Amino acid sequence: RKEVEQDPGPFNVPEGATVAFNCTYSNSASQSFFWYRQDCRKEPKLLMSVYSSGNEDGRFTAQLNRASQYISLLIRDSKLSDSATYLCVVAPSGYALNFGKGTSLLVTP
Amino acid sequence: DVKVTQSSRYLVKRTGEKVFLECVQDMDHENMFWYRQDPGLGLRLIYFSYDVKMKEKGDIPEGYSVSREKKERFSLILESASTNQTSMYLCASNSGTGSNQPQHFGDGTRLSIL
Numbered sequence: 454r455k456e457v458e459q460d461p462g463p464f465n466v467p468e469g470a471t472v473a474f475n476c477t478y479s480n481s482a483s484q485s486f487f488w489y490r491q492d493c494r495k496e497p498k499l500l501m502s503v504y505s506s507g508n509e510d511g512r513f514t515a516q517l518n519r520a521s522q523y524i525s526l527l528i529r530d531s532k533l534s535d536s537a538t539y540l541c542v543v544a545p546s547g548y549a550l551n552f553g554k555g556t557s558l559l560v561t562p
Numbered sequence: 563d564v565k566v567t568q569s570s571r572y573l574v575k576r577t578g579e580k581v582f583l584e585c586v587q588d589m590d591h592e593n594m595f596w597y598r599q600d601p602g603l604g605l606r607l608i609y610f611s612y613d614v615k616m617k618e619k620g621d622i623p624e625g626y627s628v629s630r631e632k633k634e635r636f637s638l639i640l641e642s643a644s645t646n647q648t649s650m651y652l653c654a655s656n657s658g659t660g661s662n663q664p665q666h667f668g669d670g671t672r673l674s675i676l
Contacts, residue, residue: 484662485662485663487664495669495670496652496667496668496669496670497605497652497667498667499664499665499666502664540604540605542664544662548593548595548610548612548618548659549595549607549610549620550607550665552604552605553604554602554603554604555604
């Protein structure tokens with residue numbers, strides 16, 4: 454079983470739509486969770502950390518469900534500039550991070 | 563703002579060459595990491611370091627070595643480059659002990675081995 458699994462997509466949505474991505478992880482002892490965004494041929498950039506109580510940053514909302522071992526990212530009012538690959542990142546104990554392979558989002562006019 | 567700088571954006575080398583990829587961070591981070599990213603495989607950890615002169619193997623260390631002589635600099639070395647090491651190489655850093663802090667990435671080096 455893979456450590457972190459994501460639907461690769463692509464998700465094609467019109468501008469203004471709401472879109473949600475899920476990610477499941479296998480290590481129940483995982484400590485920290487993040488969503489990164491990666492544009493084509495660029496480096497991953499931190500989008501937001503994911504906290505146990507859920508957290509929001511503008512149009513982006515992240516949720517964590519430890520019992521079911523999944524995290525989610527909700528994007529409201531999608532913009533063309535949201536088109537990117539979204540990486541789910543899970544941190545077990547230790548230093549290393551486990552990266553999902555990413556979910557591709559394309560927002561169309 | 564965290565700045566992680568990789569020495570080259572694009573690099574072309576020949577099979578058998580010894581290749582050095584350099585990474586420098588300016589935030590006094592304890593931890594530094596080297597990944598490679600390939601289509602369909604995602605990011606894979608090659609090596610990391612949690613202190614000067616300390617190194618730990620990641621998931622795919624074979625064919626690579628690293629050096630951390632100064633806190634701000636972490637070098638990845640391909641001892642004898644092979645075509646299957648053609649990839650995007652990403653350096654990252656973070657602070658603290660453990661993985662509770664997010665990692666910050668450099669721009670990446672696209673390495674082609676001919």
